[in-house]
Amino acid sequence: MLGGKKAQFFSMYLVLLTLLMCGVVIGSYMVQQDDIENSLVSPKAVLEVRDDLDVFELQEVELIKSSLNSASGIFPTQDFIDSFRGIFIFGFMENDQMKNFILKDLTHEGQSFEDAARVNFQNFLEGGLYTKSLTQEDGGNLIFTRAKVRKSTLLTAKDKTKINFPVDLYFEFGREYIISNESGVFEVTWE
Amino acid sequence: MNSKKGIIGGIIATFVATIVIILILLVFVLGSGIIKKATGVNEGVKVINETGVGIDDIFGYLPNYARLVEVKVSVRQGTLFAMASQEAGYARG
Numbered sequence: 001m002l003g004g005k006k007a008q009f010f011s012m013y014l015v016l017l018t019l020l021m022c023g024v025v026i027g028s029y030m031v032q033q034d035d036i037e038n039s040l041v042s043p044k045a046v047l048e049v050r051d052d053l054d055v056f057e058l059q060e061v062e063l064i065k066s067s068l069n070s071a072s073g074i075f076p077t078q079d080f081i082d083s084f085r086g087i088f089i090f091g092f093m094e095n096d097q098m099k100n101f102i103l104k105d106l107t108h109e110g111q112s113f114e115d116a117a118r119v120n121f122q123n124f125l126e127g128g129l130y131t132k133s134l135t136q137e138d139g140g141n142l143i144f145t146r147a148k149v150r151k152s153t154l155l156t157a158k159d160k161t162k163i164n165f166p167v168d169l170y171f172e173f174g175r176e177y178i179i180s181n182e183s184g185v186f187e188v189t190w191e
Numbered sequence: 192m193n194s195k196k197g198i199i200g201g202i203i204a205t206f207v208a209t210i211v212i213i214l215i216l217l218v219f220v221l222g223s224g225i226i227k228k229a230t231g232v233n234e235g236v237k238v239i240n241e242t243g244v245g246i247d248d249i250f251g252y253l254p255n256y257a258r259l260v261e262v263k264v265s266v267r268q269g270t271l272f273a274m275a276s277q278e279a280g281y282a283r284g
Binding site: 006008010011012014015018019022025026029040041042043044047048051052054055058059062158 | 200201204205207208211212215216219226244245248249251252255256259262263266271272276283
């Protein structure tokens, strides 16, 4: 009798053990699936920086043209250049959108330069971004250069609880404008 | 007599348990397909949806990009940037 009960218990034990093993396999599978879930960095930030640069340059060209029309002196003499630069720098400082774009995530030699440039913004424009030596007469035209600056930012994935790979984004840009004057009409071109 | 009953009972219990275990394993094997479907696994690889790779962000970005293109065209035609962006409804920046 006792042997029969032992056999019944053993049978039940086998069934329960099978169920337990199935449960363990399903559980470990679920855990494994959670572990391999990942979240990737969206490319949207890169596209938006590029669009913001386009907007900045549209406004910059507009400001160059209006500054040229307001400048005094004979094109392209030094008096004209000084007048043009003064008006341009003033217009730039008044435009918050341009100012915020150029300062955001600004870096210099691997270090953040945003705060330093914001504190001394006029100096940054006159002595860095649009250095006087980079504005010069060349064969009857005026060369007006925006020095290369570098933005740096860390792009992160939306869901940091999943496997994710932050991306260090560097974005360097600058531009050289060639300004010509044909019969009193200024033309601004760039490469 | 009792011993014989016990042996027969034991054999029957083992036989029933064997059938139950076979059924459990069958359900386990067939059910794994359902679990794979429920967890979004396709041929052993978990498929990431558009949210996981930021594609849905791009769908959100595109309408504003279209407006920026309108602004660029208007500016090229001589409209001032502020007016062109207002007309196109471009607001970023």
